Every structure is written in structure tokens, then in C-alpha cells.
Amino acid sequence: xxxxxxxxxxxxxxxxxxxxxxHGEIKTPIFMPVGTAGSVKGVHVKExxxxxxxxxxxxxxxxxxxxxxxxxxxxxxxxxxxxxWDKPILTDSGGFQxxxxxxxxxxxxxxxxxxxxxxxxxxxxxxxxxxxxxxxxGADIIMAFxxxxxxxxxxxxxxxxxxxxxxxxxxxYTQLDKTHPLYxxxxxxxxxxxxxxxxDLRKMAARQISSFNADGYAIGGLAVGEEENDMYAMxxxxxxxxPQNKPRYLMGVGTPVNILEAIDRGVDMFDCVMPTxxxxxxxLFTRKGxxxxxxxxxxxxFTPVDPDGTSYVDHQYSRAYLRHLxxxxxxxxxxxxxxxxxxxxxxxxxxxxxxxxxxxxKAWKEEMVQQLIVRL
RNA sequence: GGGAAGAUACCGAAGCGGUCAAACGGGGCAGACUGUAAAUCUGUUGGCUCAGCCUUCGUAGGUUCGAAUCCUGCUCUUCCCA
Numbered sequence: 001x002x003x004x005x006x007x008x009x010x011x012x013x014x015x016x017x018x019x020x021x022x023h024g025e026i027k028t029p030i031f032m033p034v035g036t037a038g039s040v041k042g043v044h045v046k047e048x049x050x051x052x053x054x055x056x057x058x059x060x061x062x063x064x065x066x067x068x069x070x071x072x073x074x075x076x077x078x079x080x081x082x083x084x085w086d087k088p089i090l091t092d093s094g095g096f097q098x099x100x101x102x103x104x105x106x107x108x109x110x111x112x113x114x115x116x117x118x119x120x121x122x123x124x125x126x127x128x129x130x131x132x133x134x135x136x137x138g139a140d141i142i143m144a145f146x147x148x149x150x151x152x153x154x155x156x157x158x159x160x161x162x163x164x165x166x167x168x169x170x171x172x173y174t175q176l177d178k179t180h181p182l183y184x185x186x187x188x189x190x191x192x193x194x195x196x197x198x199x200d201l202r203k204m205a206a207r208q209i210s211s212f213n214a215d216g217y218a219i220g221g222l223a224v225g226e227e228e229n230d231m232y233a234m235x236x237x238x239x240x241x242x243p244q245n246k247p248r249y250l251m252g253v254g255t256p257v258n259i260l261e262a263i264d265r266g267v268d269m270f271d272c273v274m275p276t277x278x279x280x281x282x283x284l285f286t287r288k289g290x291x292x293x294x295x296x297x298x299x300x301x302f303t304p305v306d307p308d309g310t311s312y313v314d315h316q317y318s319r320a321y322l323r324h325l326x327x328x329x330x331x332x333x334x335x336x337x338x339x340x341x342x343x344x345x346x347x348x349x350x351x352x353x354x355x356x357x358x359x360x361x362k363a364w365k366e367e368m369v370q371q372l373i374v375r376l
Numbered sequence: 377g378g379g380a381a382g383a384u385a386c387c388g389a390a391g392c393g394g395u396c397a398a399a400c401g402g403g404g405c406a407g408a409c410u411g412u413a414a415a416u417c418u419g420u421u422g423g424c425u426c427a428g429c430c431u432u433c434g435u436a437g438g439u440u441c442g443a444a445u446c447c448u449g450c451u452c453u454u455c456c457c458a
Contacts, residue, residue, distance in 0.1 A: 036412050058411075096411045104413085117413035148411070192411090223410045252411035273412045280415050281408085296405070326415090334415050 001140070001188040001215040003247050011362040013239060013266035016353045019216070019247050021088040021140040022185035023080065026055045028247060028268040029352050031259065031345040032090060034276065036060040037067070038083045041276050042335040043342065045084050051311045052342045053350075056088035056140075058271050061133050062097040062125070066116050070136040078138030078183040090271070091139040093130045095192070096252065099148035099224065107147065109164070127171035131179065131189075138183045143218060143251075144172045146192045151225030158196035162205055165194045173212065188215035190249060196221060197230040199237050206241035216247040219267070223253045232261055239266040256285050256348055256372045260365045263352050270349065275341030280334040282326045285344050289374030291319070293337070298323045305336065311343035 002020040009015070019026040033040045033048065035057045040048060048054040059079050064070075076082035079089055097114070098105060104115040111126030130145035146165040149158050169191050181187050191209035195201030209217055219238050222231045235250065242248055249269035250262050259270050275285065282294040286306045291298070298319045305322050306314040313336045325333030348368075355361040 034412065041412080042415080060412080063412080090411095092411050097413090099411090101413070143411075146411095218411080220411065249411090254410045258410075272410050273414090274410050277412065277414065277416085278409060281417090283409080292407085294406085329415065331415070 001186065003216065003245065005245055007357045009264075009356045009361045010359045012264045012365075014263050014352070014356045014361045014365075015266055015268060016356040017247065017268060019268075021056075021188075023086060023088045023140055024055070026088060026269075027350065027353060029259075029263045029349045029356075030055055030269055031275075031342075031349045032056045032058055032269060032271040033342050033345075034058045034271050034273050035083070035085075036273075037063045038079060040338070040342070042280070042331070042338045043276075047339055048085070048342075049087070051313070051339060053310075053346050054087070054342065055346075056090060057085060059089055059091045059137060059139060060094070060097075061091050061130055061137065062094040062114075064091075064137055065094070065133050066118055066123075070133060073138075074136050074182065078136075080138060080183070088141070089137075089139040090141040091134050091137050091143065092251075093134065093143040093145040094125045095130075095143065095146040095220070096148050098125070098146075099150065109167075111145075111168075127168040128175045131172055131175040135179050135182055135187070138181070138185075138187070140185065140187060141216065142187050142189050144169050144189060144191045146194060146220055148224060149194050149196045149221045151196065151221070151223075151230075153196045155196075155198055155201075158194075158198055158201055161196075162194045162201050165192065166205070166208055169209065169212070190214060190216045190218045192218040192220040192251070193238050193242075194221045195234070197226045197234060199233070202234050202237045203241060206238045210241060210243055214246065216249060216269075217242045218249040218251050220251045222250065223258065228258070231258070232265065235262055235265045235267060256345070257369045259345070259348060260352065260369055260372075263349070263356075264362070264365055272345075275345045276338045279337035279341040282323075282337065283341075284337060285341050285372070286376070287344070287348075287368070288371060289376045290372075291376045293319060293323045293326055295323075305340055306344070309340060309343065310347045311339050313339045314343070 003017055005015055005017045007016045017028045033054050038059055040057055073082055080086055098112045106113045111124050114123045127145040134142040145168050147161045149161040176189055191212055191214050193205040193209055195205045247268040250267045252272055254272055282292055284291040284293055287308050301319040304315050305317050305319055317336055322336055355364040
């Protein structure tokens with residue numbers, strides 16, 4: 001996997017680059033739609049490619065492992081073959097589920113004992129089997145198995161948690177060395193920086209993972225309950241240390257403003273469930289601000305969903321019609337909103353890329369962040 | 377024509393002497409959602425000069441310290457018999 005840093009913004013740390021993977025190029029900064037169970041909820045591959053212009057999507061180790069299970073994924077020939085997406089894929093390691101499944105899991109040095117949220121059965125996730133499962137899935141980019149430390153963790157907990165993540169990283173690499181890709185293409189492991197909101201822990205973590213010659217580096221454990229300013233501060237601290245010539249991936253973030261602020265601080269890759277989940281729940285992100293399409297004010301607004309939108313759904317349907325669909329719980333409503341939001345997120349990052357290369361990023365971003373928070 | 381049951385807030389439906397402006401659903405209105413246990417969850421839903429007051433449980437009266445709840449007339453609805 002090859003990353004080429006093409007341009008750095010003249011007035012900020014924002015970068016434009018190209019990441020070349022076994023399944024094609026990714027023009028950064030980039031937003032990556034989340035496809036937890038092997039599908040970006042409600043969105044066809046055709047729409048991802050032609051309308052949203054997604055360059056890479058995510059899958060999730062925990063969810064795919066539980067269902068359909070690795071025998072099926074391997075028999076299919078990996079996730080690319082299984083879901084028909086022939087562009088790059090990134091899989092999360094299950095680390096986030098360590099955080100989000102809170103009360104049905106137990107954390108030990110060995111790994112995490114989970115109870116399946118589907119049938120209550122017990123499973124152990126460890127760095128070793130997370131790597132094995134991610135081999136079976138066959139993503140281009142695979143993530144280290146970490147503990148996503150909660151944003152409100154105290155210093156001692158955050159330190160212990162970080163040290164565990166560091167020991168787990170060694171085991172991830174060891175396991176990866178013992179195994180090989182199953183489908184004829186290389187897989188790149190991205191290590192993850194933890195350390196909660198504590199600058200010295202973040203620095204320590206960034207230095208530690210930088211010592212591995214990874215193809216890219218991730219910043220995790222942010223947007224998980226901490227103050228927004230703390231998040232931005234941690235990004236700055238970490239990006240000052242991570243190698244310049246490798247992509248940086250901010251995991252699970254975030255709002256359109258979060259993304260622009262992070263790009264401004266040198267982040268290259270993003271993923272978040274917000275465009276799809278919030279879309280399904282009636283929230284539309286546009287370059288003029290945020291629309292809650294369920295609100296009565298849109299009841300008879302027959303103007304396009306988003307006149308500035310880049311996807312066909314933006315012009316094909318009216319706000320009144322989309323409101324009707326969402327309120328009536330018609331599945332088409334969720335699909336339209338998801339396509340719109342994903343297209344907007346991808347547009348936002350690709351427009352940022354254009355502005356960076358044009359050396360106009362900083363001013364453009366300052367204007368955008370004012371606009372993006374407006375409630376329409 | 378005779379008999380039975382019933383009429384409760386936007387709708388459906390509990391309540392069957394005081395703790396009832398009235399449970400619970402639905403609908404309406406609004407909010408939340410950040411490496412997806414989420415097509416989910418939360419709040420609110422008579423009025424006002426709002427820690428209180430006013431009007432509301434078909435309608436008109438009555439009993440009672442006190443009624444959505446008990447009694448009587450009336451109106452309407454559903455079912456059964458002729």
C-alpha cells in the first residue's frame with residue numbers, strides 16, 4: 001500500500017494525497033461510508049459508486065463474525081466477492097464493540113469475552129482472532145484490536161487502557177506475521193492511538209505506534225464523550241508526532257464540522273455512522289446547514305431535497321415528499337436520506353481536497369463551519 | 377315495537393365516589409443520535425396571568441362535604457328478539 005502526500009495547505013496542516021490500495025486509489029481527505037454488516041444500510045453498490053462516489057467502505061469484524069460467520073465469508077471468497085464491492089474495504093477490529101457493548105462483555109489481558117447481542121452466546125475476541133477474522137474478511141485495510149477508552153475515563157484508567165492497547169498491538173503484529181492473506185492481495189494493518197484526553201498519554205501512544213512501519217495510522221477514542229475542544233487538541237498533539245508520509249485516520253468522527261476541523265489539523269480519513277443513522281432518523285446535512293426533514297415546516301415544501309446536492313436524489317425528490325416518506329416510515333425515505341447524506345459527506349471531503357490543492361482551504365473551511373451548523 | 381350494552385381528551389381505550397386534567401396505545405409536535413445491539417430512543421400533547429387557577433369524561437337535572445365514577449329524563453350508537 002502506497003501513500004503519496006501531494007500537497008499540504010499553506011495556512012494549515014491540511015493535506016491532500018493519494019492512497020493506493022490493492023483495490024484502487026483513494027483520494028484524500030476522504031469520508032468512508034460505514035457498512036457494518038457488509039452493507040451500507042439501505043444503499044446499493046451501484047449508488048455508492050455512481051451517485052455517492054464512495055472510494056472505500058467499512059465493514060465490521062464483530063458483526064460479520066457473528067453473522068453470517070467466517071465459513072460463509074471465506075466460501076464467498078472474502079467480503080469483496082460477498083457484497084460485490086470491488087473497491088477498497090477497511091474493517092474495524094471489534095475494538096469499538098469492546099466499548100459500545102458495555103455491559104455484556106468482560107475485559108481481560110487475553111482479550112474480551114463477549115456475549116453475542118444476537119443470541120447471547122459467548123465469544124472471546126483477542127488480538128489474535130481479530131487478526132484471523134480480518135484475514136478471512138479480506139479487507140485492504142485492517143485495524144488493530146484496541147480498547148476504545150471512554151471519553152470520561154480518569155487518568156489512571158486511560159493509562160492502563162492505553163498500555164493494554166499497546167500490548168495488544170504487539171500481539172496483532174505477531175499474529176499477522178504468522179498468517180497470510182487469503183485472497184491474493186496484501187492487507188495493511190493500521191495501529192491506533194488511544195490515551196483519552198491526556199496529552200502525555202496521546203504523545204506516548206503516537207510515538208509508540210509510529211515505531212511500527214505501518215501503511216497508515218489511526219486516532220481512536222475520540223468523540224466518545226469528551227469535550228469537542230479536547231478532541232481537537234488531541235488530534236493536534238497526535239498529528240504532530242505521526243509520520244507525515246502516511247495517512248492518518250480519525251476513527252468514528254463525525255459531524256461535518258468535526259471533519260473539517262480535523263482535516264485542518266492534518267487528518268486524511270474519516271468514517272462515521274452519522275450520515276446513515278441520522279439520515280434514517282430524518283436529519284439531512286447540507287452545505288447550507290442542517291435540516292430535520294420531519295419538522296412541520298417542510299410539509300408543503302416542494303423544492304428539491306438539496307438544490308446544491310451532488311446526488312440524483314437531491315433533485316429527483318422534493319423535501320415535502322421526503323418528509324412524507326420518513327414520517328410514514330417508508331424504507332425509500334431512509335434510502336434517499338442516506339444517499340443524500342453520504343454524497344454530501346464525500347463531497348465535503350473531496351471539496352476540501354480541492355481547496356487544499358488550490359491553497360484556499362483555510363478561508364473556505366472558516367466559512368463552511370459557520371454555515372454547516374445552521375439549523376434550517 | 378320489545379330487550380341488552382355503551383357514549384372518556386385528535387383517534388382507540390382504561391378508570392367505576394376523593395390520591396383524575398384523567399393509565400396505556402396510536403396519531404401530532406419537538407429533541408437526541410459521532411470506529412452501528414439504532415428504519416432507534418427520549419420528551420411533550422385542554423387552557424391560563426402556570427409551585428396556583430379555570431374549563432373538560434354524550435346532554436339536562438339530582439344525590440353527596442366531594443362525581444368521569446351513584447340516581448332520573450333526554451339524545452345518539454351497537455347488538456339481540458319481533
